[in-house]
Amino acid sequence: MLRLTTPISDEDIRSLHVGDSVLLNGIIVTGRDAAHKFLIEHFIRNQSDDPEDVALLEKLKPLLNGGVIYHCGPVVKKNEDGSWSFVAAGPTTSIREEVYEAEVIKFFNLKGVIGKGGMAGKTLQACHDQPAVYFHAIGGAATLIAQSVKEVVDVYKLEFGVPEAMWVIRVEDFPVVVTMDSHGQSIHDKVLAESEERFKQLVG
Amino acid sequence: MSEPLKLDLVEPLLELVRKAATDLPQDMVEALEKGKAQEEPGSAAEQALGTILQNVEMAREKSTPICQDTGTPIFEVHYPFGVSTRMLKAQIEEAVAQATAHSYLRPNAVDSLTGKNSGNNLGIEFPTIHFHEWDEDRIFITLQLKGGGSENVSTQYKLPDSRLGAGRDLEGVRRVVLDAVLKAQGKGCAPAVLGIAIGGDRGTGYMVAKKQLLRKVNDLNPNPDLAALEERIFVEANELGIGPMGFGGKTTVLGVKIGAAHRLPACYFVSIAYMCWANRRAELNVKLVDGKVAEVSYA
Incomplete structure (x- = not known):
């Protein structure tokens, strides 16, 4: 099975095709509904001059340049020494970020987005242009995926609540499947088209 | 007016929540196994079901959530005459808050107006609890966790x-x-x-x-x-x-x-x-004799 470590090169991304199984390694950052809305409103469509925001942006840029965002709202445990551990960390449904993701990919030069359920045309186009790919994790496999999370390096925007915060994590051999690649292919489009055909036959 | 029964069910209720969140019912496991067996060997579908089954087993062993989205907790409570539903509601809420502190549940209750997460899974209409009085001398509670x-x-x-x-x-x-x-x-x-x-x-x-x-x-x-x-x-x-x-x-x-x-x-x-495939549900059965807890069991 293919192993990739963040930051990921354009060349490695171009070599990926839908259906490829990949084990991801290195630093990734979680971000879901509140985080995407925040990134768009404070950094991408507007430029916040709040010193806290400016400092956060400087931290995020190197983490996300060539990096990967994970659509995930984990169950997290605070250890006695004040550090954090991931207890359960499967993917959340990605399509809710469709309105934001293309801009986030371009702004930060993301190489990958991990989630579940796939995304639509704007993100697929951004994957082609950047290039980047959509990695599908197994929805609900939360305890198993948490075993891949070896370290919680940092957390930003904890005021969004545990599920919505941006967790900076180091992963080892996080199992994913490429379901949208940088060549314009999407397993989700294909399955949708085929299932629509069968549906027409079934309901006449 | 007679006094309502005094019962302390917080501990059994906590176990009910733990079981629901971490231990997928056997009939669901068998259905997933049947699904895996009919998929093409080596296909993405077969691998996905394999990962799911592995995850289910791991969650049960480690007593950690099967899925990080522990959903809306929905309690259906059957109780005999003489048991206070206000008491049961308070104890269910206490158990849910404790389960959250134990990381069996993710803090999942978000204020819809402010966006603030309550942090303990308690909030307006959260968790969902439905009460049904019945003739049997036992309290029977089902819990399902319905993901977002x-x-x-x-x-x-x-x-x-x-x-x-x-x-x-x-x-x-x-x-x-x-x-x-x-x-x-x-x-x-x-x-x-x-x-x-x-x-x-x-x-x-x-x-x-x-x-x-x-x-x-x-x-x-x-x-x-x-x-x-x-x-x-x-x-x-x-x-x-x-x-x-x-x-x-x-x-x-x-x-x-x-x-x-x-x-x-x-x-x-x-x-x-x-x-979702993680159709999490569990049952708590509390047998009452002379107004006291005689036996507690789970399924």
Whole structure:
């Protein structure tokens, strides 16, 4: 099975095709509904001059340049020494970020987005242009995926609540499947088209 | 007026929550195994189901959540005369808060106006609790955890529906349910269990639909018409080929469970509670003798 470590090169991304199984390694950052809305409103469509925001942006840029965002709202445990551990960390449904993701990919030069359920045309186009790919994790496999999370390096925007915060994590051999690649292919489009055909036959 | 019984059920309730969040019922495991066996060896569908089964086993061993989205906790509480529902509600809330502190539950209750997470899974109408007084000398509580991804693809149809050619009959029900499965694709974490209600109003429709998810996935509907419809939709939904996670494959639904409620003459709703493969449910049974807890068991 293919192993990739963040930051990921354009060349490695171009070599990926839908259906490829990949084990991801290195630093990734979680971000879901509140985080995407925040990134768009404070950094991408507007430029916040709040010193806290400016400092956060400087931290995020190197983490996300060539990096990967994970659509995930984990169950997290605070250890006695004040550090954090991931207890359960499967993917959340990605399509809710469709309105934001293309801009986030371009702004930060993301190489990958991990989630579940796939995304639509704007993100697929951004994957082609950047290039980047959509990695599908197994929805609900939360305890198993948490075993891949070896370290919680940092957390930003904890005021969004545990599920919505941006967790900076180091992963080892996080199992994913490429379901949208940088060549314009999407397993989700294909399955949708085929299932629509069968549906027409079934309901006449 | 006689005094209500004094019972302390916080500990058994905490165990009920732990079990629901970390231990997938055996009938669901068997349905997943059956699904895996019918997929092409080495396919993405087969691998996805393999990962799911591995995860289920690991969660049970480690006593950690099967899925990080521990959902809306929905309690159905059956209790005998003389037990205070206010007391039970307070103890359920205490157990839910403790379960959150133990990381069995993710803090999942968000204030819809401020966006603030309450941090302990308590909030307005959160968790969901329904009380039913009955004649038996025991308290019987079921808990299901209904995740948000599958809730987002749950849906309600108003029949007749001209786009789908769905009239106010079981054929109409078949059509809209297949449409719901098609629309959901992999987004609700297929393979799914479909809880379906025919009738009711918009509120009770979903309530009855969610109650169907408490049934064993391999049970037989006592109503022969509904049993036949469940079987037909099960076969046809799987023919759609959406497969686990929407990767394509033969296993799109694991079970179809249909109930009915009386409706208004003007209304014919079909409510579909789409449940992900992690159909988490557990039961707590508390036997009472002379107003005291005599035996506690779980299933």
